[in-house]
Amino acid sequence: MHLTDFIHMIERIAPVCGAAEWDNSGVQVASRCTEIHSVAVALDPSEANIEKAVSQGADFFLAHHPLAFKPQPLSGNDSYFRSVSQLITNDICLYSAHTSLDANPAGPVGWLAESLKLQNCKTLEPTAAxxxxxxxxxxxxxxxxxxxxxxxxxxxxxxxxxxxxxxxxxxxxxxxxxxxxxxxxxxxxxxxxxxxxxxxRELGLGISGSLPCRLSWHEFVQLLEKSVERTFWTTCGPVPETVETVAYCTGSGSSLAETAFARGADVFITGDVKYHTALDTTGCIIDVGHFSLEEEMMRRFAALLAAGAPDLDITFLPSQDPIRLHPVHG
Incomplete structure (x- = not known):
C-alpha cells in the first residue's frame, strides 16, 4: 500500500483536526519509502517497541503516544536519540495518533462505552465537527x-x-x-x-452515556471488572449508591471530571488522577490506570486497520503496565 494511502486510512479513524491544540499527532519521523508492507502498532514508541518493529521488518510504526510533544535536540546518546536513530537507519516511518484518536468517539476510543453498552453517548469536550x-x-x-x-x-x-x-x-x-x-x-x-x-460528526475528548438500566454500586463495579483488565483501581470522591450515567476519558483525563459531573455523570473513569483532583472532586472518580484504557484501544485500532488493509502485515505489539502494585507487609 502507498504510504500516503495508509496515513489517510489512519486519519479517517483519527482525524487530525480533532486533536488538542497542545498535542503532536501525525508523522513523528519520516521515511524514504513510498510503499509499505509491514506495520507495527503499539501504545508507546518506546525503544524496546521500536527494536521489536525492526526485528519484524516493519516499515511503518503506528503509536498512540508521540515520540515527543515538542522538538528535542539529538544531543546525547539517550533513549530518544537511539529511538530516532533506529527509525532512520531502518527507514521506518513513525506516526502518532494521540488525541486525534481520542477525539473520535465512534472509533477505538469508544471500546469501553461499547463494552458497558452505554447509550446516547456524547463527547465531554468537543474539539471539532x-x-x-x-x-x-x-x-x-x-x-x-x-x-x-x-x-x-x-x-x-x-x-x-x-x-x-x-x-x-x-x-x-x-x-x-x-x-x-x-x-x-x-x-x-x-x-x-x-x-x-x-x-x-462531532469530535471531542471524553465520552458520557447511560447504562441500559440503573445498577447498584456493587453491580456496576462487577460490570467494570469484566471490561477493564487490571488487578487494582483507586477511587476518590463520594461513592454513589446507584450508577446510571457513566463518563470516561482515556489516558490522563481527570481535568474533565467536573465537566462530567456537571452533565449528570454518576461516576467518571480515567487514569493518572492527581492528589488535588482527588481532594476536590465533587463526584466519584475511578482511576483504572492510564495503561489499561489505552492498551485495549490500540489493540482494537490495530485490528480495525488490519481488516481495512488485508494486504498489509499489521502486528500489534503488546506492552506491560509500567505501574505495578507493591504490597507492604507491616
Missing part, C-alpha cells in the same frame, strides 16, 4: 472502482443510478476529492454534487 459530502457519478461507469479512494473517500454502486462517493470535510476538501474521483472514472464522466448530510 465535520459535514459529510456526497458526489454522484450518474453514469454506469465500466470497470471496477475501489471501495475506498485516497484513503478517505468511500464508494458504492447504486443500481440504476451510478456510483456514490462519500467523504467528510475534515478528511479532504471537496475539490481535491473530486479530482481523486475523476481519476478512477472514464474520461468525461459527469459529477453531481449531492446535498450535504444533515448530521455532523
Amino acid at each position: 465535520s459535514m459529510q459530502h456526497r458526489i454522484i457519478a450518474p453514469s454506469a461507469a465500466s470497470g471496477s472502482i475501489p471501495a475506498v479512494i485516497a484513503g478517505s473517500i468511500r464508494c458504492r454502486h447504486i443500481q440504476g443510478i451510478g456510483y456514490e462517493f462519500e467523504f467528510d470535510t475534515e478528511d479532504i476538501v471537496y475539490e481535491t476529492a473530486a479530482d481523486h474521483i475523476r481519476q478512477v472514472l472514464p474520461a468525461g464522466t459527469s459529477l453531481l454534487k449531492a446535498e450535504e448530510r444533515a448530521g455532523r
Whole structure:
C-alpha cells in the first residue's frame, strides 16, 4: 500500500483536526519509502517497541503516544536519540495518533462505552465537527472502482443510478476529492454534487452515556471488572449508591471530571488522577490506570486497520503496565 494511502486510512479513524491544540499527532519521523508492507502498532514508541518493529521488518510504526510533544535536540546518546536513530537507519516511518484518536468517539476510543453498552453517548469536550459530502457519478461507469479512494473517500454502486462517493470535510476538501474521483472514472464522466448530510460528526475528548438500566454500586463495579483488565483501581470522591450515567476519558483525563459531573455523570473513569483532583472532586472518580484504557484501544485500532488493509502485515505489539502494585507487609 502507498504510504500516503495508509496515513489517510489512519486519519479517517483519527482525524487530525480533532486533536488538542497542545498535542503532536501525525508523522513523528519520516521515511524514504513510498510503499509499505509491514506495520507495527503499539501504545508507546518506546525503544524496546521500536527494536521489536525492526526485528519484524516493519516499515511503518503506528503509536498512540508521540515520540515527543515538542522538538528535542539529538544531543546525547539517550533513549530518544537511539529511538530516532533506529527509525532512520531502518527507514521506518513513525506516526502518532494521540488525541486525534481520542477525539473520535465512534472509533477505538469508544471500546469501553461499547463494552458497558452505554447509550446516547456524547463527547465531554468537543474539539471539532465535520459535514459529510456526497458526489454522484450518474453514469454506469465500466470497470471496477475501489471501495475506498485516497484513503478517505468511500464508494458504492447504486443500481440504476451510478456510483456514490462519500467523504467528510475534515478528511479532504471537496475539490481535491473530486479530482481523486475523476481519476478512477472514464474520461468525461459527469459529477453531481449531492446535498450535504444533515448530521455532523462531532469530535471531542471524553465520552458520557447511560447504562441500559440503573445498577447498584456493587453491580456496576462487577460490570467494570469484566471490561477493564487490571488487578487494582483507586477511587476518590463520594461513592454513589446507584450508577446510571457513566463518563470516561482515556489516558490522563481527570481535568474533565467536573465537566462530567456537571452533565449528570454518576461516576467518571480515567487514569493518572492527581492528589488535588482527588481532594476536590465533587463526584466519584475511578482511576483504572492510564495503561489499561489505552492498551485495549490500540489493540482494537490495530485490528480495525488490519481488516481495512488485508494486504498489509499489521502486528500489534503488546506492552506491560509500567505501574505495578507493591504490597507492604507491616
